[in-house]
Amino acid sequence: MSERRMIQESYELFLRNRAWRICLPIVLKRIVCREVNPMKHRLKSFCVGLALFAVVGSVAAQESPAILAGAELTRVVPSGFYFQGLSAPTQMRNSAAARFGRDRYVICGLVDTSGYSTDVRAKYVGFLITDSPITVGGESLPAGAYGFGFASEGKLTVMDLGGKDVISVAVTNDKTLRRPRPLMMAMDSAGLRLYSGKDYVVIAAK
Numbered sequence: 001m002s003e004r005r006m007i008q009e010s011y012e013l014f015l016r017n018r019a020w021r022i023c024l025p026i027v028l029k030r031i032v033c034r035e036v037n038p039m040k041h042r043l044k045s046f047c048v049g050l051a052l053f054a055v056v057g058s059v060a061a062q063e064s065p066a067i068l069a070g071a072e073l074t075r076v077v078p079s080g081f082y083f084q085g086l087s088a089p090t091q092m093r094n095s096a097a098a099r100f101g102r103d104r105y106v107i108c109g110l111v112d113t114s115g116y117s118t119d120v121r122a123k124y125v126g127f128l129i130t131d132s133p134i135t136v137g138g139e140s141l142p143a144g145a146y147g148f149g150f151a152s153e154g155k156l157t158v159m160d161l162g163g164k165d166v167i168s169v170a171v172t173n174d175k176t177l178r179r180p181r182p183l184m185m186a187m188d189s190a191g192l193r194l195y196s197g198k199d200y201v202v203i204a205a206k
Contacts, residue, residue: 063205065098065106065192067185073097081111081127083147084120084163088112094126096185098192100205104132108148108194110183120163123151125196126183128158136194137169137201156194156201171199 068076077095080087088111095109110126128136128146135141136158146166147159157168180197187193191204 063101065100065187065205067187067192068097068099076105076107077109078107078127078129081109081145081147083111083124083127083159083161084116086115088115090127091182094181094183096183096194098185098203100132104205106130106134106192106203108183108185123149123157124159124163125149128194133206135191135202135204135206136167137171139167139169140206141167150196150199154199156196156199169201171196171201174198174200 073095074092076097077092078090079092080089091110091112095107097105097107099105107129108126113121113124116124124147126148128148130141130143132143133140137156141158145161147161147163149157149159150171151157152168154171155168156171158166160166174193174195175198177195177198180195182196184195185192186195186200188202190202192202193200194203
């Protein structure tokens with residue numbers, strides 16, 4: 001018998017065997033499923049990771065600060081500020097503000113303290129307004145309007161409108177700052193810096 005004939009008869013015998021005809025599709029299906037399922041799992045994991053990355057990126061973009069200038073700055077800085085029984089005019093040239101995300105603001109400014117007593121002038125130099133909770137030098141500060149000053153050497157003290165201390169945090173001296181100003185804001189990797197001269201504290205959104 002020729003080799004070709006033997007191959008043909010073997011193939012016909014294989015086709016007549018009902019068990020193989022039933023089992024072969026099942027075996028093939030299992031093989032395909034084993035290949036497809038890991039691909040589906042990898043695709044699902046990739047999609048979940050991509051979604052999480054998008055959410056984290058969106059949150060980070062919403063919370064990153066933008067320092068205001070020009071008309072944007074003058075629109076949000078008040079012309080005067082009330083503290084401990086008196087209202088004092090804002091030194092507009094020494095004011096600063098930043099927006100966190102779309103509509104969260106932190107506003108700071110020095111005021112003319114000439115109308116205050118010596119004791120108040122020793123501890124109070126300006127105001128800090130925030131419309132949402134923040135951290136100042138790592139300490140939590142609720143939304144509100146506050147006075148601040150540098151009564152203690154090397155520290156920024158934030159007070160309520162009645163003059164009571166709310167938080168007191170250490171300042172950092174920036175020896176590399178070339179052009180210090182009485183008050184200004186600058187970007188920081190953790191949020192933004194509020195400067196008084198070369199000393200600063202970091203403000204961050206909560």
